[in-house]
Amino acid sequence: MLQIYNTLSRSKQAFKPIEPGKVKMYVCGMTVYDFCHIGHARVMIVFDMVVRWLRASGYEVTYVRNITDIDDKIINRAIENGEPIAALTQRFIDAMHADSDELGLMHPDHEPRATDYIAQMQGIIGRLVEKELAYQGDDGDVNFAVRLFPQYGRLSGKSLDELNAGERVAIGGGKRDPLDFVLWKSAKAEEPADTRWKSPWGEGRPGWHIECSAMSCDLLGEHFDIHGGGADLQFPHHENEIAQSEGALYGQNHKADYQPFVNYWMHNGHIRVNEEKMSKSLGNFFLIRDVLKNFDPEVLRFFMLRAHYRSPINYSDAQLEEARSGLLRLYTALAQVPALDKPVDLHSSWAKRFTDAMNDDFNTPEAIAVLFDLASEVNRTQGAEKSELAHVLKGLAGALNFLQRDPTVFLQSGSRGGDEALDAQAIEEQISARVAAKQTKDFARADLIRKTLLEQGVVLEDKPGGITEWRRA
The missing domain is CATH 1.20.120.640 (Anticodon-binding domain of a subclass of class I aminoacyl-tRNA synthetases)
Known part of the structure; x- marks a missing residue:
């Protein structure tokens, strides 16, 4: 029987799908303002593997991976480039798909974009406001009241007293508590028109966390099997997803034995580069497309x-x-x-x-x-x-x-790109020269050709019938 390490329980658990024979899985995807790096590659490869094994095990899997196409980084990059948000995000969505295809990965069954789920996000926020788990601050933002949700911290193992809000998010002037997080951001006068939507709380855009609750619940239901993502998302993103999703369902009277938002939480580990954290400032930031060159x-x-x-x-x-x-x-x-x-x-x-x-x-x-x-x-x-x-x-x-x-x-494929076809032709020519040398009993030259090719990373293997095959070392 399949055992899955559940971050929520901090233990391996026997996997029992909600509906026998079927698995519903949501994975947090990319924020599309730049090309994908090897950290993104790990998320895509890991959960591609998970889906393949689940299907090989006989499960019918519905695999959802979202696209964040509205975000502060996206807005800032679009303003820097002087281009519309949609043009920027579509370009990098296309690049992400190209990288994924090059890696030989399956496409998710659904790949929802945040901007297509604004109404669903507003619906969840409205329910939270009605249940008095969310409020609108003086600055126009709508925030989730963390201390009113008794189960907060269960996924990360953090108590409210241990949390350091300054490490998570800048404290806005409209918050009642520094632990609270934004559900709806009020539009700023200087922000472009394509970054704002009408809402009951005024023009603005969704906070980052609310989008995943809206998309996963819409496509998989309010209770599904597996939620995945990188280890860096465990807190606060996934913690906040649980709070807003279960808060919208159960309100402030949420109890531990209520049906959870997600049964199994999976997180893949970090990538370090030469034993250092990967970052642009350290110059050790690698794009998928550059690695594949x-x-x-x-x-x-x-x-x-x-x-x-x-x-x-x-x-x-x-x-x-x-x-x-x-x-x-x-x-x-x-x-x-x-x-x-x-x-x-x-x-x-x-x-x-x-x-x-x-x-x-x-x-x-x-x-x-x-x-x-x-x-x-x-x-x-x-x-x-x-x-x-x-x-x-x-x-x-x-x-x-x-x-x-x-x-x-x-x-016969090499580790270097670009010149492989020419290299292969040159190798074949050297093999032909070696065959000719052996036919004239010039074994010293034949041995020299073999040695030279080996020094260049090419191994020759003589087979019965005078056939010579080669491969890269």
């Missing part, structure tokens, strides 16, 4: 999933090269093994080990270790057994979206 997308996916999704990852080119070497080992085991057209035997000992790992809170490091053990076994065997084991290797790896390409194509 130098590394195959499957290498980046493999790198991300070699670590458990809840663990922090240290990112570096050396780590990516190590991931590439690992993929080379796996693809090498599949090379020159006839493909079998039949389902994978899910009752084999290999499949059981793999499944047990994945059902243990999506333990991809252990699942990948099974793939390496299986590859070693493929390399040791011959004949029909070799083909059968290679078939199992490819089939199990497919659950993680690995090893589905032609092995020769992957093995």
Whole structure:
């Protein structure tokens, strides 16, 4: 049975969907004012993996990942660029989709945009005002009254006395309590017309937190199975989502045994770069599209999933090269093994080990270790057994979206972009020259060509029948 680490309970729990056989999952997506970086890549890759495994396990999954297309950063960037909000956000939405497609990730079933859910947000805010959990301040903002929601702090494990509001959000003049957070921001005179909407509380725009409650509840219902996102969102964003969503349902009389907004909360770990926090000011900020200029997308996916999704990852080119070497080992085991057209035997000992790992809170490091053990076994065997084991290797790896390409194509692809086609042609020419040297018994030249290519990262393998194959080291 699948076990999921639930941030809310701080423990692994047996996964029991609300509706048997079906899973409703919401993941916090991107704020689209710039290109996606490798932190975004981890969120996309991790929850792509989760959805794939749930579906491979027989669940019917509804996967929702939102787009934040109205936000202070978006407004500031649009003003800097002198362009409409919609033009800015659409450009970066298109770029996000291009990055996701390049990474080989599935599209969510629904990808709602915040600006399409203004009415739903206002509806939730209205219910909170009616239940006296929200109020309009002197500055026109509508705020959530945190101290009136008795369950606040349950997700983060923080008590109200421990919270430091100054670290979370600037204290507005209209707040009754520094812990309160904004649900609706009153429009400022200097802000463009395309950043404001009419509301019962005057013109303005939604706060960041309210959008996810509105979109998730509209598409998945007021009680759904899984909510995911990066560890940085656990507090205050997800804490605030619980407060406003359950507050709108139950008001101030919310009790611990009431039906929760979400049953399982999942958070992926942070990414560090050379053991430092990733930030633009440190110059260690990497965009997905820049990384993919130098590394195959499957290498980046493999790198991300070699670590458990809840663990922090240290990112570096050396780590990516190590991931590439690992993929080379796996693809090498599949090379020159006839493909079998039949389902994978899910009752084999290999499949059981793999499944047990994945059902243990999506333990991809252990699942990948099974793939390496299986590859070693493929390399040791011959004949029909070799083909059968290679078939199992490819089939199990497919659950993680690995090893589905032609092995020769992957093995001959380099870690550098741009010149691979020319490099391949040059390699083939050198192989032809080596064959010619061997035919004239100039073995010294043949050996020199092999050595030179090896120094350039190209391994030659002589096969029966005078055939020479090559792969990148």
